[in-house]
Amino acid sequence: MTHQTTFNETIIALATPSGMGSIAVLRLSGENAIEIVNAHFKSKFASKDLTKVKSHTIHLGHILDGNRIIDEVLVSVFKNPNSYTGENVVEINCHGSIYIQQEILQLFLENGCRMATNGEYTLRAFTNGKLDLLQAEAVADLVASDSKASHQIALQQMRGGFSSEIENLREQLVNFASLIELELDFSEEDVEFADRTEFKRLVDKISHVLKRLIDSFAIGNVFKNGIPVAIVGEPNVGKSTLLNALLNEERAIVSDIAGTTRDAIEDEIAIDGVTFRFIDTAGIRETEDVVESIGIKKTYEKIDQAQLVIQIVSAENIAFNDEILKQVQNDVKSLKENYPTKKLLVVLNKIDLLDSEKLEKLIDQFENCIALSAKNNVGITELTTQLTDLVNIGALSNNQTIVSNSRHFEALTNALKSIKEVEKGMELNISSDLIAIDIRQALFHLGEITGAVTTDDLLGNIFANFCIGK
Structure with a gap:
């Protein structure tokens, strides 16, 4: 798309989302914007000429198509160069009926306006020196x-x-x-x-x-698009339960059957003003199931894309089996070696099944570890706090560019x-x-x-x- 716009034309568009609401705002911009609206506006309390009113003023009245009243409106007038586009701008606040919006839009399209193209108001602001290109994109x-x-x-x-x-x-x-x-x-x-x-x-x-x-x-x-967090681990350690606890809704299917999650499930949550995109992945294990194998392959792809990785472990499994504990420690070590730039957090889940003494011994086995019970919603706040601590928000807090x-x-x-x-x-x-x-x-x-x-x-x-x- 190339903008070859003639800025001597007056443009119009709906400035509020399409659809029905309590109010809608239509915006006109161009040299003749005020004159065009003035020809179809009648003030409710006194005869007013919009071309002679002060800039940055609001006026109550009716939009007329001949003698027919379309709607009672508020008209805001902004005279050049002191407007968003640097041109004469008029904003019409009407009732949010789709019929009314279309009637007013059609009236001005038939009387001196054309439809604005995507971003044309901001393009005119850039062209008229009201914004530079960086500010326009912002x-x-x-x-x-x-x-x-x-x-x-x-x-x-x-x-x-x-x-x-x-x-x-x-x-x-x-x-x-x-x-x-x-x-x-x-x-x-x-x-x-x-x-x-x-x-x-x-x-x-x-x-x-x-x-x-x-x-x-x-x-x-990542602040703009959300910080991707991959939740990984063996089947049935509580990955889907943790995702549901974080989102406070039943987003992922939870089952005692290993391999329930066959594909990555994603959802977002804002924590302390930062958006995190949590990805519940298929459990990593040896399998001959073709569909589950594809899901496991996708798990590794999601780890590649993630900024943070949550390695979730069943505290119950490793507390009573040294062999499983050693295997989990090797899995964590392997993740660190294969993804050295990723920030890794180990989550010991199902702590409600252990006594405090066994739990403390387990926590000591891992670096950067959080203990929780996703099923009982215990420790979730501590987890979200740890996640924000792992993200570098210092530059944002210090208002750096x-x-x-x-x-x-x-x-x-x-x-x-x-x-x-x-x-x-x-x-x-x-x-x-x-x-x-x-x-x-x-x-x-x-x-x-x-x-x-x-x-x-x-x-x-x-x-x-x-x-x-x-």
């Missing part, structure tokens, strides 16, 4: 946020914290780039305008900041590659014209993030993912 993330963490990241980016950090780096790099470009004009005179020592300090600083932002993507991406958008991550990675080439060129003392090429590349990739550098295809891909009313 609007979509804010609308889609479903946890405190994802909301906080989107809000921080929309306020411009990330943008100002990128623009500051870019501005400093532009200053030095201009001095190096100037040297090229005097190349025959062998003149240096850019202080190489100071330039190296700047490049080191930019490299450090880019690395920090790139590293933050590992946190930001966190990258959560894969497009930004790619641009930052490319910018860092170019900066590394600049560093390499300075170490080898190569000519200024070659260094200038790498600097231009770094500037290009930094500009991609905020929209200082754009293409129609890039804008099309970004704004096509917005809802129509935004």
Whole structure:
């Protein structure tokens, strides 16, 4: 999708979700938005000309199709440039009847408006300098946020914290780039305008900041999409019961028959503002059942995708059988060796079947261990607390810039590659014209993030993912 929009047209769309509700909001934007609404609006208490009212005011009245009243509405007027899009904007608050929504929409489509495309209001805001591209994308993330963490990241980016950090780096790099470009004009005179020592300090600083932002993507991406947690273990140790206890609902089938879970079952829960995606996997064991074997294969795939792994063990089984205990310890060791980057938590389930002395001895056998009874809902709070402790939310708590958008991550990675080439060129003392090429590349990739550098295809891909009313 490519946006080739003529911004002299007035657009209209429903800004609230489609369907029936108590109220609905229709939004118009464009040079003639106020005049178009004014031609079909009659104030309830006094004759009002919407074109002459003050900006950021609300007016009660009726929307008329000729002499026919469609609905009693509240009309909000926002005059350019002090509006979301930077254009004249009118928002009509009507009753939530689908019939009323469609009647008002059709009225204005027949009288000077056209339907807005996906994300066109925010595209106009970007084009008119009300938002940079990074902030515009944060609007979509804010609308889609479903946890405190994802909301906080989107809000921080929309306020411009990330943008100002990128623009500051870019501005400093532009200053030095201009001095190096100037040297090229005097190349025959062998003149240096850019202080190489100071330039190296700047490049080191930019490299450090880019690395920090790139590293933050590992946190930001999971905060935005939810932290995947794989619940693994042998059949009948209580994986499905634990999932049901965490979700406080009967989400997974629980049975005494080994191998009941044949496929991965997923669901989400917010804990302390962070979304966790719990995945109940098929029990890992030797089996000749073809369907169960496929489920076990999927278990290993889910472990690959997970950030955290809960190894659940039946406390009853290992308390009375040293051989099973040793096997479980080997399983935990194997998980740590095969997935060294995963955070592993051992959960001893069915503790209601043991006395306290035996339980304490078992807990000592494992590192990073929680004891609980999923069936009796004992120890679940301690488990959720431990899960949040294992997640690095320090950067979020300290309001640091966190990258959560894969497009930004790619641009930052490319910018860092170019900066590394600049560093390499300075170490080898190569000519200024070659260094200038790498600097231009770094500037290009930094500009991609905020929209200082754009293409129609890039804008099309970004704004096509917005809802129509935004």
